[in-house]
Structure formats: structure tokens, C-alpha cells
Amino acid sequence: MSAIYFDNAATSWPKPEAMMRAMADFNANVGANPGRSGHRLSIEAGRIVFDARERIAVLLGAGDPCTVIFARNATEAVNTAVRGLLRPGDHVITSSMEHNSVMRPLRAAEREGVELTVVACSASGEISPADVARAVKRNTRALFVTHASNVTGTIMPVDELAAVAHERGILICVDAAQTAGSVPIEVEKTGIDMLFFTGHKSLYGPQGTGGMYIRKGLEALVAPLERGGTGSRSEFEDQPEFMPDRFESGTPNTIGIAGLGAGVEHVLSTGVETIRKKEAALTGLFMEGLRAVGGVTVYGPREALKKTAVVSFGIEGISPSDISFGLDERFNIMSRPGLHCAPSAHRTIGTFPTGTVRFSFGIFNTEEEINAALRAIEILVKENK
Amino acid sequence: MTGKPDYLIALFNSVSHVIRAERILNGQGIPHKIVPVPKHISSDCGVCIRFLPEYRDQIIQKLEGKTEIIEIREL
Numbered sequence: 091m092s093a094i095y096f097d098n099a100a101t102s103w104p105k106p107e108a109m110m111r112a113m114a115d116f117n118a119n120v121g122a123n124p125g126r127s128g129h130r131l132s133i134e135a136g137r138i139v140f141d142a143r144e145r146i147a148v149l150l151g152a153g154d155p156c157t158v159i160f161a162r163n164a165t166e167a168v169n170t171a172v173r174g175l176l177r178p179g180d181h182v183i184t185s186s187m188e189h190n191s192v193m194r195p196l197r198a199a200e201r202e203g204v205e206l207t208v209v210a211c212s213a214s215g216e217i218s219p220a221d222v223a224r225a226v227k228r229n230t231r232a233l234f235v236t237h238a239s240n241v242t243g244t245i246m247p248v249d250e251l252a253a254v255a256h257e258r259g260i261l262i263c264v265d266a267a268q269t270a271g272s273v274p275i276e277v278e279k280t281g282i283d284m285l286f287f288t289g290h291k292s293l294y295g296p297q298g299t300g301g302m303y304i305r306k307g308l309e310a311l312v313a314p315l316e317r318g319g320t321g322s323r324s325e326f327e328d329q330p331e332f333m334p335d336r337f338e339s340g341t342p343n344t345i346g347i348a349g350l351g352a353g354v355e356h357v358l359s360t361g362v363e364t365i366r367k368k369e370a371a372l373t374g375l376f377m378e379g380l381r382a383v384g385g386v387t388v389y390g391p392r393e394a395l396k397k398t399a400v401v402s403f404g405i406e407g408i409s410p411s412d413i414s415f416g417l418d419e420r421f422n423i424m425s426r427p428g429l430h431c432a433p434s435a436h437r438t439i440g441t442f443p444t445g446t447v448r449f450s451f452g453i454f455n456t457e458e459e460i461n462a463a464l465r466a467i468e469i470l471v472k473e474n475k
Numbered sequence: 476m477t478g479k480p481d482y483l484i485a486l487f488n489s490v491s492h493v494i495r496a497e498r499i500l501n502g503q504g505i506p507h508k509i510v511p512v513p514k515h516i517s518s519d520c521g522v523c524i525r526f527l528p529e530y531r532d533q534i535i536q537k538l539e540g541k542t543e544i545i546e547i548r549e550l
């Protein structure tokens with residue numbers, strides 16, 4: 091039997107054919123440095139990068155493609171925001187469901203004099219907007235919150251959180267690593283100030299791509315993490331202040347962005363709503379099947395519509411790593427055990443330090459695969475009795 | 476006189492802005508070409524957009540609010 095890949099929340103696989111073709115085509119026929127040299131191949135590389143930028147802007151509901159900047163991954167984008175925006179004496183709020191790519195930069199900022207409040211979420215990973223409102227103080231600068239937990243899949247009420255942020259005059263910065271491409275997002279309609287995305291999960295691009303949206307005008311308040319060559323204003327020794335060059339120094343990952351552009355095109359042509367429905371159906375099927383197997387605990391919201399295509403569970407008497415190892419060795423099923431880079435989230439749902447087994451589905455998974463996995467889990471449970 | 480038409484060029488902040496302008500002008504069917512910024516012009520980026528003077532007003536109008544033209548000059 092061929093491999094069943096249920097680790098799409100770590101990185102999606104397989105990728106669309108068009109994504110692989112775009113990357114091969116860039117290497118074979120374009121290859122140049124975008125925006126650096128003025129010859130036709132350089133301009134063509136510039137078009138490829140621009141098209142990817144524009145598609146992401148469309149996907150996120152941003153009117154101006156230049157409000158989208160590219161980075162190595164979501165982590166680099168979060169670091170840019172945390173380090174570039176927060177100053178000692180500022181207060182920042184986050185949730186207890188954050189991934190370490192948000193929690194660690196915030197903890198580091200805390201050691202440098204930024205005040206941090208972590209709002210506790212419920213055992214299913216849900217945040218209360220009222221708790222966030224209560225946490226706002228005179229010096230609060232921003233709320234950093236995940237759009238969906240990578241541990242439980244819990245989708246946060248971003249609309250309500252944005253309303254709270256606007257009402258209290260603070261910024262809302264959203265980690266969409268788990269949702270961009272699989273859950274509808276409207277940055278402008280919702281009033282999101284910054285949004286971080288990664289290219290290699292639900293956008294179906296390659297690893298090493300990601301970035302962020304910054305509301306027009308806000309960029310002036312965010313110092314870039316790095317400065318360097320941009321191909322623009324070469325006669326000046328100061329970093330350009332305009333977007334996207336302010337945050338894009340050095341030769342970009344053009345081949346990766348070529349793949350990302352094709353991945354996003356695949357998402358746009360399939361439709362985020364269609365993807366969401368398909369993934370919710372698979373998730374629902376899996377959760378229902380799991381509940382029918384005795385001795386399995388499923389974490390997070392019970393309804394597939396309240397979460398992304400991520401399911402965390404545990405089996406009484408077997409450690410998560412033994413479950414994942416057994417599924418891999420004997421059934422060719424790829425899952426992810428442990429803490430998923432989110433210790434605070436596991437503390438919140440009561441699974442720290444053991445962790446859980448996480449299954450995460452993508453657009454290429456099928457009902458047959460889910461059913462095969464349920465049979466495998468049933469066998470593991472029976473053997474353990 | 477060289478007999479060549481007297482082109483104008485539009486300068487932009489960076490290649491992202493040039494490509495955005497190109498996409499918009501393509502969509503509107505306004506003739507133009509991306510060319511390297513001539514050496515004698517102090518440049519903000521490696522490429523600019525060249526067009527015939529008769530399209531000047533149309534180009535300004537179509538790019539208005541979408542991508543900022545830094546300057547329009549004679550070539």
C-alpha cells in the first residue's frame with residue numbers, strides 16, 4: 091500500500107503538479123535575479139514574484155499586492171513583527187494556544203522589557219474575546235493570536251477579536267500559518283493589521299516560503315529585521331521605506347516563490363470554500379470513526395466546522411510516539427506525535443508533557459485513507475488491551 | 476534627428492511597481508514596454524515603462540491610486 095500522508099499541518103504533501111512544473115520551469119527557462127538587472131529574464135523573474143504576490147493578496151482579501159511581503163516562512167514574518175513593532179514598556183497580549191514561532195519571540199521580547207499577558211483558552215482551545223478585552227491596559231500595543239491552533243485545529247473568532255482590538259485601539263496580528271488557503275480570510279474587511287502566512291502548508295508551495303500582510307501605512311511603524319540590497323534606490327545607502335522593498339532585502343527565494351505562486355493559483359482555482367468543505371468532511375468522518383473506537387480521547391472542538399483539518403488524540407495506555415511509530419512502521423501512515431512546537435497549547439488542553447498524536451488532512455487525502463487509518467487505530471487499540 | 480519616435484518613460488519605486496503597472500496597462504490594452512532606465516537618468520530602479528506621449532494621460536489615469544509613478548520624463 092502506498093504511503094498515507096496525514097501530516098499536512100506540518101507541511102502539505104503531495105503538492106499540485108503545477109507547483110512542481112513552475113519550479114522546474116523557473117530553473118530551466120528563467121533563472122534570473124528579479125528586479126536586479128533589467129534584462130528580459132530578470133524582468134520575467136520579477137513578473138513571477140509579482141504574480142505570486144498578487145495571488146496571495148487576492149486570497150487574503152488585500153487590495154494592494156505590495157502590502158504582501160515575502161519571507162523565509164511564517165516564523166521569520168512573526169519575528170519581523172514582534173521585533174519591529176514592540177518596544178520596552180509596551181504591553182502585548184497573546185493566547186495560550188500559540189505555536190512557539192509566536193510564543194518564543196514574545197517571550198524574548200518580554201525579557202527585553204515588553205510586558206506580556208497570555209490569555210488562557212478553554213480545554214478545547216477556545217479563546218474568549220471578553221477575556222482579551224479585559225487584558226487590555228493603557229500601554230497595550232497589540233494582540234498576537236493564531237487563526238487556528240496547530241494542535242487542536244480550533245479556529246479563533248478573528249472577527250470578534252478584531253472588533254475588540256479596534257474598540258480598544260490596539261493592533262491585531264494574526265498567525266495564519268494553519269489557515270491561509272484552507273479557511274477564508276479577509277484581512278481588509280475584518281480589519282486585520284498584520285497577518286503571517288507560511289507557503290508550504292495550505293498554500294501548497296515549497297518549504298522556505300512564507301511572509302506577511304501589513305495594513306497600508308502600518309509598515310512605517312515596523313522596523314525591518316534585515317537591511318540590504320533590494321535592486322531599488324541603489325544610489326542610496328539607506329534602506330528604502332516603501333513596500334515591499336522595506337522588508338525584502340537580498341536575493342529572494344525566487345524558485346520557491348514561483349512554486350508558491352502556482353500553489354496559490356491551485357488554491358484559488360479550486361476555491362477556499364470548496365477546500366474547506368472537503369477537509370471538514372474528512373475531519374468529521376475521522377472524528378466520528380475515532381469516537382466509535384473505545385479508549386481513544388479526542389481533543390479540541392467536537393464539530394468539524396469549528397476547526398481546521400487537524401485532529402489530536404490519545405489512546406489509553408500507549409504513548410503518542412509509539413502510536414505514530416506503529417502507524418508508520420506497520421501501516422505506512424504518517425502522523426505527528428508529541429508537543430507540535432506548542433507546549434503552551436498542550437498545557438491548555440491538559441496533554442503536557444506527553445502530547446498527542448496529530449492527524450492533519452489536506453486536499454489530496456481521501457475517505458478511503460481515513461477508513462484505512464481508522465482500521466489501523468482499531469487494531470492498535472485491540473492489541474493494547 | 477534620428478527619426479525614432481519621441482518616447483516618454485515612467486519611473487517607479489521598484490520592479491514590483493513596474494510589473495504592477497505593466498499588468499494594469501496590459502489589461503487596458505495601452506501600448507508600452509518595460510525597458511532599462513537610461514543611464515543619464517538618475518534611477519530608483521533598474522527598469523521603467525516606455526510609451527508614446529499620446530498615452531500619457533491614459534496611463535496616469537489608469538495607474539492612479541494603484542501604483543505610484545515617481546516621475547514621467549522624456550527619454
Ligand SMILES: Cc1ncc(COP(=O)(O)O)c(C=O)c1O
Nearest residue numbers: 163164165189191240265267288
Ligand atoms: C500555528 C503555527 N504558526 C506558525 C508556524 C510556523 O510556520 P513555519 O515553520 O513555516 O515558519 C506553524 C507551523 O510550523 C504553525 O502551525
